[in-house]
Amino acid sequence: MINTKNVLMGLVAPVALLGLLAANPAAAREPFTKAELADQNAARLAAVDHGRDLWHGSLGSMQSNGLACGNCHPDAAASNPQTFPKFQADLGKVIPLRDMINWCIMVPQAGTALDVNGDDMVAMEAYAFALYTGKAITPGLATKQTTGINVGSGVGYPKKGSGVGYDTEK
Numbered sequence: 001m002i003n004t005k006n007v008l009m010g011l012v013a014p015v016a017l018l019g020l021l022a023a024n025p026a027a028a029r030e031p032f033t034k035a036e037l038a039d040q041n042a043a044r045l046a047a048v049d050h051g052r053d054l055w056h057g058s059l060g061s062m063q064s065n066g067l068a069c070g071n072c073h074p075d076a077a078a079s080n081p082q083t084f085p086k087f088q089a090d091l092g093k094v095i096p097l098r099d100m101i102n103w104c105i106m107v108p109q110a111g112t113a114l115d116v117n118g119d120d121m122v123a124m125e126a127y128a129f130a131l132y133t134g135k136a137i138t139p140g141l142a143t144k145q146t147t148g149i150n151v152g153s154g155v156g157y158p159k160k161g162s163g164v165g166y167d168t169e170k
């Protein structure tokens with residue numbers, strides 16, 4: 001037997017939803033204009049640029065031994081950001097990229113970790129990902145980690161540095 005109450009409810013719900021959408025035109029927003037997209041990209045590139053400087057030694061608290069990320073990961077080499085989150089053997093658990101960045105700040109560079117939610121950390125990630133654009137996302141295992149490459153530059157090393165901050169030729 002047809003339940004009239006159910007049929008009525010089945011009609012009321014979609015009609016009410018339509019009414020709600022009509023009353024709230026902002027439910028589906030307009031696409032961004034080209035100018036807005038350009039502004040958003042400029043903001044992203046500013047973060048990438050700040051990340052490049054941090055990566056190459058513009059913040060002294062990130063080290064206490066004269067090393068910058070760029071000494072072992074020139075141009076974010078061998079940082080493989082697209083493989084995170086993954087298991088990190090030294091920490092014994094699955095970690096996001098920002099924890100790996102802080103690990104390298106605290107261990108090889110003997111520095112002070114960045115605030116994981118701060119603008120500097122966002123910039124570090126923005127820089128790494130910008131240089132890995134187009135790489136397939138392939139979260140991996142510790143056994144697949146490629147180690148940093150010592151390029152022999154910066155204060156901790158004698159050769160040519162990146163020209164930013166403490167990671168410069170001395």
Ligand code: HEC
Nearest residue numbers: 067068069072078079080100101104105108145146147148
């Ligand atoms: C003295 C050399 C050295 C410096 C300086 C250094 N790293 Fe590393 N980095 C390493 C080594 C070695 C590993 C591999 C560690 C492991 O697998 O447990 C590594 C691994 C990484 C990884 C993971 C790579 C992967 O394939 O999973 C990231 C990301 C990373 N470093 C970022 C940084 C950042 C950011 C900095 C600067 C704050 C930095 N590193 C500074 C040596 C260095």
